[in-house]
Amino acid sequence: MITVEHVTKRYGAVTAVDDVSFVCRPGTVTGFLGPNGAGKSTTMRMICGLTPPSAGSATIDGVAYRDLPNPGRHVGVLLDASAQHAGRTGREVLAVSGQLLGVPRSRVDDVLELVGLTGAAAKRRVGNYSLGMRQRLGIAHALLGDPSVLILDEPANGLDPEGIYWMRSLLRDFADRGGTVMLSSHLLREVEAVADHVVVIGNGQVVADGDKDELLAPGGLVVRALEPPALERALADAGVAVRETQDGSFTVDADAETVGRAAAAAGVVLLELRPADSAGLEGLFLSLTSAGATSAGATSAGAASATAPTEDKGEAA
Numbered sequence: 001m002i003t004v005e006h007v008t009k010r011y012g013a014v015t016a017v018d019d020v021s022f023v024c025r026p027g028t029v030t031g032f033l034g035p036n037g038a039g040k041s042t043t044m045r046m047i048c049g050l051t052p053p054s055a056g057s058a059t060i061d062g063v064a065y066r067d068l069p070n071p072g073r074h075v076g077v078l079l080d081a082s083a084q085h086a087g088r089t090g091r092e093v094l095a096v097s098g099q100l101l102g103v104p105r106s107r108v109d110d111v112l113e114l115v116g117l118t119g120a121a122a123k124r125r126v127g128n129y130s131l132g133m134r135q136r137l138g139i140a141h142a143l144l145g146d147p148s149v150l151i152l153d154e155p156a157n158g159l160d161p162e163g164i165y166w167m168r169s170l171l172r173d174f175a176d177r178g179g180t181v182m183l184s185s186h187l188l189r190e191v192e193a194v195a196d197h198v199v200v201i202g203n204g205q206v207v208a209d210g211d212k213d214e215l216l217a218p219g220g221l222v223v224r225a226l227e228p229p230a231l232e233r234a235l236a237d238a239g240v241a242v243r244e245t246q247d248g249s250f251t252v253d254a255d256a257e258t259v260g261r262a263a264a265a266a267g268v269v270l271l272e273l274r275p276a277d278s279a280g281l282e283g284l285f286l287s288l289t290s291a292g293a294t295s296a297g298a299t300s301a302g303a304a305s306a307t308a309p310t311e312d313k314g315e316a317a
């Protein structure tokens with residue numbers, strides 16, 4: 001389990017991370033979402049002991065990263081896929097790390113196989129690798145010590161669609177076997193496809209933290225009638241709060257039977273009764289990371305999904 005408690009990082013006048021707290025639990029994939037410059041990498045570096053926090057603390061299974069004995073056997077980290085020795089082959093990079101970690105030599109072949117860097121690819125110098133191959137090698141490196149926790153900064157960068165699909169399956173499988181996964185991304189679809197739990201960061205602050213399904217939950221029902229004022233009166237009489245939408249329909253937080261009975265009792269003709277569209281994580285992300293939302297501080301999953309815009313501006317993963 002990764003526990004981040006009131007972590008702040010200041011660089012002079014810049015507060016890169018501002019009082020951030022969240023938990024990543026075993027058996028789950030936590031997506032750490034935020035636009036460029038939001039503070040994702042800085043937070044991950046603090047978790048991994050590479051950047052000292054100005055305040056607060058981060059632990060892995062209750063222990064600070066730098067106090068873990070042989071940390072690579074507990075935590076697999078991929079923060080920068082290009083930070084690998086360009087003159088060594090992929091196999092050599094892993095063999096050197098494997099010796100330091102004290103894993104059996106066969107583990108190097110296992111992880112190369114797992115990430116699809118076999119045959120000639122394993123024998124090629126890392127300097128000649130594509131970005132996608134470096135990401136695969138970085139993921140292999142993170143898995144080498146057979147850790148129970150994975151911390152991956154933008155692992156989908158440079159992967160082709162097949163590679164992205166492969167990575168999602170690998171992370172899902174890792175979590176399903178009880179592992180803890182934290183991955184950052186600015187690609188909302190990427191996180192939506194793989195995460196169970198989502199933490200959204202904007203301007204250094206956590207602006208949403210919750211179960212992905214809760215964040216995506218549709219906001220009640222949409223109901224439309226031939227005579228909207230009559231429907232509004234009928235619903236008010238039944239104690240159902242309504243929100244009027246631009247096209248004259250209403251959004252209600254009630255079940256279909258309650259709405260249908262209220263309309264029937266008042267003789268109101270319904271034209272439409274359906275679940276409201278989910279705002280989608282993308283709308284949530286856009287609304288929560290806007291200047292107004294971030295200054296409002298942390299937002300609960302329910303409130304966040306209720307205030308998200310309904311349009312989908314679409315960013316390809």
Ligand SMILES: Nc1ncnc2c1ncn2[C@@H]1O[C@H](COP(=O)(O)OP(=O)(O)OP(=O)(O)O)[C@@H](O)[C@H]1O
Pocket residue numbers: 011014015016017034035036037038039040041042043186
């Ligand atoms: N060493 C540093 N010195 C000064 N400012 C820094 C330093 N590292 C990060 N920052 C600033 O902290 C803020 C957060 O940066 P960070 O790299 O954590 O964001 P990010 O969410 O990972 O962004 P990206 O997706 O673009 O990598 C940015 O404003 C960045 O300029």
